[in-house]
Amino acid sequence: MSLFNDALKSGESLFLNEFALDYNFVPKLLPYREGEQRHLATCIMPLLQNRNGRNLLIHGAPGIGKTAAMRWVFRDLENETDDVIPIYVNCWQKNTSYKIVLEICETLGYRLTHNKRTEELLDVVKEFANKKPLVFAFDEIDKVDDYGFLYTLLEDIFKKSIFLITNHKDWLLDMDQRIKSRLTPEMVEFKKYNLNEIKGILKERAQYALVPGTLEQGALDIIAEKTHMMEDIRTGIYLLREAALIAESKSSKKITEEHAKAAMEKLEEFSAKKKEDMEDEMKMMLEIVKKNSGQKIGDLFKTYQAEGGNLVYKSFQRKMRKLADGKFVTIQTIKGGSEGTTSIITYQTTKKLTEF
Known part of the structure; x- marks a missing residue:
């Protein structure tokens, strides 16, 4: 038996399709998420009957199929009909009203965006929405710096569905009441x-x-x-x-x-x-959590300020959620009590390979 039988020859590969191991790849079937996908589709269905759709807050831990399920439903919708336009925006990359509305315009095929203000671009979106219903998916919605675009979409577009995707269900608690009252989303939790x-x-x-x-x-x-x-x-x-x-x-x-x-x-x-590549502000926050693990976020913010931190509280909360997304910390929401709703932040230790 040759020692070289198990060796790859020149031009041979173990891959049939390497892109199938890319995070953005959406398989033909998405197992174990059928119920969630049906819920997403149900919220869109009224648009196919020329009625207003339903809004949805999709939440759950990172990396458990929220984005993939939503993309699968969008792909199915595009294969089924041209009567409803799906629009996906990654709010980690597009984190202001202007960037988000610009992305929407590009998805709709509108290219004359140069030197136009956010309000002018929103007028373009509204004009498109009067022709065909739109379904929006805003992924990582908690990373957005301002929510003016969301208020306009809710107020001025009459036939739409809006899907908000987040790792943090409690993000909605901090939302402007004017937006929250118009949004009234259904909830879909993705379990691990x-x-x-x-x-x-x-x-x-x-x-x-x-x-x-x-x-x-x-x-x-x-x-x-x-x-x-x-x-x-x-x-x-x-x-x-x-x-x-x-x-x-x-x-x-x-x-x-x-x-x-x-x-x-x-x-x-x-x-x-x-x-190592983490920005200095977040390194400082992580070090504070490490030294004060298990404290309330408000108390951690006071420590952060005392040590010379420059962020306002809202920005501090957003960056703490980023640390949670990276699994550097865990956030536990506590409801009730004398202080109302608060969050407990715990430092996350990672296991070494030898611990398996």
């Missing part, structure tokens, strides 16, 4: 995937992305367990891709447990680098 669901998702994604028979069961099990611990399906997708690339770099025809473990080490290096 269990281990068997994670294995099913990763196995299906591997079928899209990898040559059949190349992913060993042991490697899949290790990646699924790490993903379950991290509570973020994007971790598993990253590890699948990295393990395959490591296997290819060693000219291996199989993705083994060894390759999966090597990918996990790269993930830890990547997480450490993310922390």
Whole structure:
């Protein structure tokens, strides 16, 4: 038996479609989210009957399929009809009213945006909305600096659905009452995937992305367990891709447990680098949480101010949510009591590879 039977030849690859391991890839089927997808579709259906749609707040932890489910429904809508226009905006990237409305205009195919103010661009959107109903999805809505655009869409567009996607259900509590009263959204919570669901998702994604028979069961099990611990399906997708690339770099025809473990080490290096690259203001906040873990956010803000922090409270809250999204801290909302609703911030320690 040749020692080279298991080596990749020149031009061979373990990948069928590497893009299937990209975060933005939307598979033909989205398992374990059928109920949530039906709810999203139900909110859009009145628009197909030329009536006003329903608004929705979609919430749940990062990396559990909120964006993917919404994109799947939008794709299905586009395949079914041209009578309703879906518009998706990533508010992490477009975080002001002007940037958001500019993105909407570009999606609608309107290009004459140069030197136009936000109000003028909103007039363009309203003109389009009078011709066809629109369904908006604003992903990471809690990252927006101002919500003037949302008030105008709610007030002046009569046939629309608005989906707001956030990792933080309590974000709505801080919303301007004028907007909240017009929005009156239904709530859809995305629950975390269990281990068997994670294995099913990763196995299906591997079928899209990898040559059949190349992913060993042991490697899949290790990646699924790490993903379950991290509570973020994007971790598993990253590890699948990295393990395959490591296997290819060693000219291996199989993705083994060894390759999966090597990918996990790269993930830890990547997480450490993310922390190093964090802006100074957030590093300062994280250090304060580390020293005062388990305190109320208001008390942490006082400490932050005493140590020379320059952010106002609203900006401090937004950046704390970013730290939570990055799994550096956890936020627990406490309702009731003498102080009303407040948040408890806890420093998040990460497990090392040797702890598995």
